[in-house]
Amino acid sequence: MTFLRRNISWLLLLMLISILFPDASRADVVKPALIEISVNKQGIVSIEIRASIEALLTGINGRYKNTKDAPNAAEYDRLRQMSSEQLFPEFKQFEKTFLGKIYLEDDQGEKIPLSIEQIKIPERGYTKVPRISLIKLGAKVDLSAQSLRWYYPMSFGDYAVRLRQVDLEKQNFHWSEWQWLRKDAPSEPMSLTEIVARKPLYKTIANYIELGYKHILPKGTDHILFILGLFLFSSAWRPLVWQITMFTIAHTITLGLAMNGIFDLPERIVQPLIALSIVYVGVENVLNKGLKNSRLALVFGFGLLHGLGFASMLADFGMPENAFATALISFNVGVELGQLSILVGAYLLIGLWFGKREWYKTLVINPASIVIALIAFYWFIDRLDLGWF
């Protein structure tokens, strides 16, 4: 009650801000398209593109961290609300443009004609994450072709492409490594006649560390707020180290389990709970009287949830088949480095200056924690997908 009396005025004002400015915390992240090309011995090509048709139709691509940042965000939201039957004719009108902008070419520079064979649009589902549709293309490649290059314009967004290669000696199929393209250029040639040399291990490690790091900084606003919430709990290192350790152990467990297909929860459940965990951390920071085992247990529980969030993001990017464990560990290392960067930054900007001050709790911890809790509370309501915002 004392807390409420002391802080009620600006608590109300901040709530008002959060109500008036709802767009400030939307998180419909634009995801890259995943493209898989299979070529059989007769030269029949099958291409599977997994992408958001809504994003393709509205031109929302990787330039936007969030669909809400794009000028035609309203149109995206309108399409995202459609059922699969309603969206299908919208894409049919766009089909010709789509085919006109992408191409597959062989090593002679010949463009291979492509045709759309199938379009699978899932039902509306949880609208707070992009709906990933499947566009299946067909083509016929000359048997003399040695390699293929794929082009997908930057206006359609970032993408990753891989090709199923044929091992003639062993009569096996092998997937090439994923090629990540973030520029308006065709992919590197993908060989049709030999097993492409595996990417060096250090490159896989570097790629996945970068991926994990970027998932936290700057893309993971919710994780940033959660870590800041843990930091603000106490200016002493011991409680912070305990909390971060519990969080790290927990998210590593669920990340590993989910990526191995052992355990997972739908995003519809995970995302609101992640938001709620941030609300809890913010509120408890204000009410806290010291580190208790119950707080550590809760942080551990929240870590399990956040791990599932990391897993859903990592699943979107795909994992290398022969370096699964390496990629998983590297991603986790990247996440830890991201967390560490936030903690170091917070210590240099906040802890070092104010940590020992008499007014640290009243003037720093309480206002910052309440702002964090309010933003997260808005996310929680938004992610429940009740159609209020």
Place this chain on the structure above:
Amino acid sequence: MSLSFRTLFVLGALLLPRIALAHSPIKGIGDFLNGVLHPVMAPAQLLLIVALGLWYGQNKPNQHKTAILAFLFATITGLFVTTLSPLSDANDIALTLLIGATLFGLITLSGLSAPQSLFMLSGLLSGFLLGLDSAQDDLSGKAKIAFMFGSGVGVYFLLLYAMALSESFSVKSWQTIAVRILSSWISASALMVLALQFSSRT
């Protein structure tokens, strides 16, 4: 013309054009960080916040704690008001901020003890004016919200930094003298910019 006066004159002349450019964003760092840096890039805001922080820091926390919360409340209100109804002439606000910086600098310089109500009033007025002065009419939608939010964070934390610095320099007598000298320079700089502003108007 003494060396100090010449230095002040140069400082004032250097600060003057920044008033006009106070709202120019830095490209490539995003709207939120531009908002955070806004009080540092706007000299009138910088002078006022530092002057206020130095003054608060020289007093006991129980005297200014409520005033700082009032400052935060008023800043948010000012940001709100300017978002809903942008001001026609932000330059007048900047001049008021400079007057405030001069006054707070002089109070610190004098070392006089102030009543609780003055702390409260200074926090409320300064916060509200700083909020009003953080308008960014060139932006709209989410970019504007990010900028305004960043401005609020920047203004508040800049005050806390100045206050923490001043508090650390309040133990020994030479430290308090150093803070007084700094405050006098802030007052003088603000006064100089004010004089140049008025002379350029006439």
